[in-house]
Amino acid sequence: MPVFILAASAALGQAGSTGESKSTIHFKNGDWLRGALAAYDQAAGVTWCHADATAPLHFNTDQLTEITLDGTAVGRLAAGNLCEVQLVNGDHFRGNLAGATAQHFLFDTWHAGRMQLLRSTVRKIAPLPKGLKTIFQGPESDDGWTHGKISNETIGESGNWRYHNGGFHAKAAASIARDLGLPDSSHISFDLEWSGAMHLAFALYTDTLQPISLSTKENEPDFGGFYSIQVNSYSVNLLPVKKHTPLTYLGQATVPSFRKKTKARLEFFANKRQRLIAVAIDGKLVRKWYDPKGFAGEGTGIRIVHQGRGAVRISNLRVEEWDGRFKGPPTHPIG
Structure with a gap:
């Protein structure tokens, strides 16, 4: 299973967009490489483009820790039921709890808009106190x-x-x-x-x-x-x-x-x-x-x-x- 942080995986649909030539791929040994995310497939891994490489590079996701996509400004959420959400795979994010069904939780986030997550993927939802700086x-x-x-x-x-x-x-x-x-x-x-x-x-x-x-x-x-x-x-x-x-x-x-x-x-x-x-x-x-x-x-x-x-x-x-x-x-x- 990929080990990318959630914010990066949520933005995978933007691969190849303007500004991603400054994106960065991070490896488990501490190395990193600038470039652009060209494609991602759970079986084949990550396809990465770099200005000095004559052909796209391919990386096994087992050797990666994170992909940072450049050029994405942090947005602000409207006032609501702000929570800290932790997933069973260790990922975490903040968002407003927008609703729940028998199978899903709904969250409004700055990075991916309305997210619908299976209940089985969510470990914890912790409401955040209001008024704390x-x-x-x-x-x-x-x-x-x-x-x-x-x-x-x-x-x-x-x-x-x-x-x-x-x-x-x-x-x-x-x-x-x-x-x-x-x-x-x-x-x-x-x-x-x-x-x-x-x-x-x-x-x-x-x-x-x-x-x-x-x-x-x-x-x-x-x-x-x-x-x-x-x-x-x-x-x-x-x-x-x-x-x-x-x-x-x-x-x-x-x-x-x-x-x-x-x-x-x-x-x-x-x-x-x-x-x-x-x-x-x-x-x-x-x-x-x-x-x-x-x-x-x-x-x-x-x-x-x-x-x-x-x-x-x-x-x-x-x-x-x-x-x-x-x-x-x-x-x-x-x-």
């Missing part, structure tokens, strides 16, 4: 983001996150950060794709946009406290970080499914008043942490650090106010 949605470029240099002999030469077609890519160790003005209660979500080993650290509520070496943090320039959510190929850890306080992990959630995947939808939840940080993966809440020493985050920024193992891509990043409610029950003991 969307703080950031993107990325559309790396403007406004700060690239940082990582100085650590154990993870090799430092590189940069590279923006391309709606996402940040990294192979070498790299750091990128931005002060997004995180509210006291926030919800951060994004698509993560990886090839090979995966080891990332997400600093939440940081007041510095430069990476911090945890092993020598006392020698770093002054910084306020933050939370480091560490995501690797088999688990998620939470670490409160303060300059002059010994490091103590608050607990680990094992994620065995990561070993069988190359992509996932991650969500981070935070609430200062409750001293709460939580993580969900593919719509399932895997862990909540309550910090017994009080909320450690002293800033309003985020920082994403790739430890230089494997290739990764982050896209569809959304930062919103959070009403404190979860969409589903936890799948891991709460600690």
